[in-house]
Amino acid sequence: MSALPPIANLQAFEAVARRKSFALAAAELHLTASAVSHQIARLEAQLDIRLFERSAHGVRLSPAGEHYLMHVKTAISAIASATEDLRKGIRNSLYVHSAPSIASLWLMPRLHRFAQAHPDISLNLSAAHTPSDFALGQADVDIRYGIPQWGDLVVEPLFEESIVPLASPAFIKRHKLKKIAQLLDVPLIQSNVSVVQWSDWFARYATLRAPDRFPVRFDRAQMSLDAATQGLGVALESAVNAGGHLAEGKLIAPFGMDKAIRVKAHFAVYPPRHAKRPVVEAFLSWLHTEAAEAAKTSRSP
Numbered sequence: 001m002s003a004l005p006p007i008a009n010l011q012a013f014e015a016v017a018r019r020k021s022f023a024l025a026a027a028e029l030h031l032t033a034s035a036v037s038h039q040i041a042r043l044e045a046q047l048d049i050r051l052f053e054r055s056a057h058g059v060r061l062s063p064a065g066e067h068y069l070m071h072v073k074t075a076i077s078a079i080a081s082a083t084e085d086l087r088k089g090i091r092n093s094l095y096v097h098s099a100p101s102i103a104s105l106w107l108m109p110r111l112h113r114f115a116q117a118h119p120d121i122s123l124n125l126s127a128a129h130t131p132s133d134f135a136l137g138q139a140d141v142d143i144r145y146g147i148p149q150w151g152d153l154v155v156e157p158l159f160e161e162s163i164v165p166l167a168s169p170a171f172i173k174r175h176k177l178k179k180i181a182q183l184l185d186v187p188l189i190q191s192n193v194s195v196v197q198w199s200d201w202f203a204r205y206a207t208l209r210a211p212d213r214f215p216v217r218f219d220r221a222q223m224s225l226d227a228a229t230q231g232l233g234v235a236l237e238s239a240v241n242a243g244g245h246l247a248e249g250k251l252i253a254p255f256g257m258d259k260a261i262r263v264k265a266h267f268a269v270y271p272p273r274h275a276k277r278p279v280v281e282a283f284l285s286w287l288h289t290e291a292a293e294a295a296k297t298s299r300s301p
Contacts (some may be wrong), residue, residue: 003064005043007047009040009046010043010076014076016059020059042180075136078138078139086118092120092122094280095124095126095136096283097128098125099129099144100127101222102240102266105241114283116174121283124280126139129193131144134270141269141284143287144269148268154270154275158287159291162240163201164239164261166228167228167233167234168230169250171231172252180259181206187215189214189232193220194236199210214233221238229250229251268287268288
């Protein structure tokens, strides 16, 4: 038996999971509800695991089903995009996956330059906290955030970024924020996924202990920065991610950019077999040029 389930069974699984109904999934797939039910049963038998929990109130994913869906829906989307490109005669397709905040705050504002430089390349961009699965063909290149522990993949750091306290001008004025010690008397915004936490920053630049509790917490840098812009507190974030906010004067580093912790936390990641693909080479070359300029700008006062 093949290790890869039939695509029809995977499509049925994704449709039922999204619609939360066998009948609605069947209508979408132009099948009977019974046919969809049999496809799900065959998939569960092949995987030897229950993907859905059925009750009188309907159907919902099991914990195992939720985990499986994260990978399956991305793979199906990639197959659909590749198929559509082929139908339209597009040969130079590039599939890039990225961590969400760097995608929206840094990559998106620059993509027009890539499109201008490479009009022959069709770029497909997706973003999620979950890294892409190269074994499933989900991406050509993945822009990942964190501590690099990615096995046999090629890992290229993009830039050294400055992690620094940031607040809105109005917040700084309202709290007369001038000294580091005052941070203990104002709301601090916690970014749960950041590789640099408030405890790290306080250990570097103060003899004070960082607070144990925070009034607001976020799992994305973009939300943390937006909260700081709205005056909810002081965020500890990357000057690269906050580049737009800083340029527009929406955020300021109240203690200066020299009170930063510098790290390499964003990486271009790909399998060695992708290295010689012309579209990958073109994208990586452009990406590193943009990253070098961004790092230079983020270190400016």
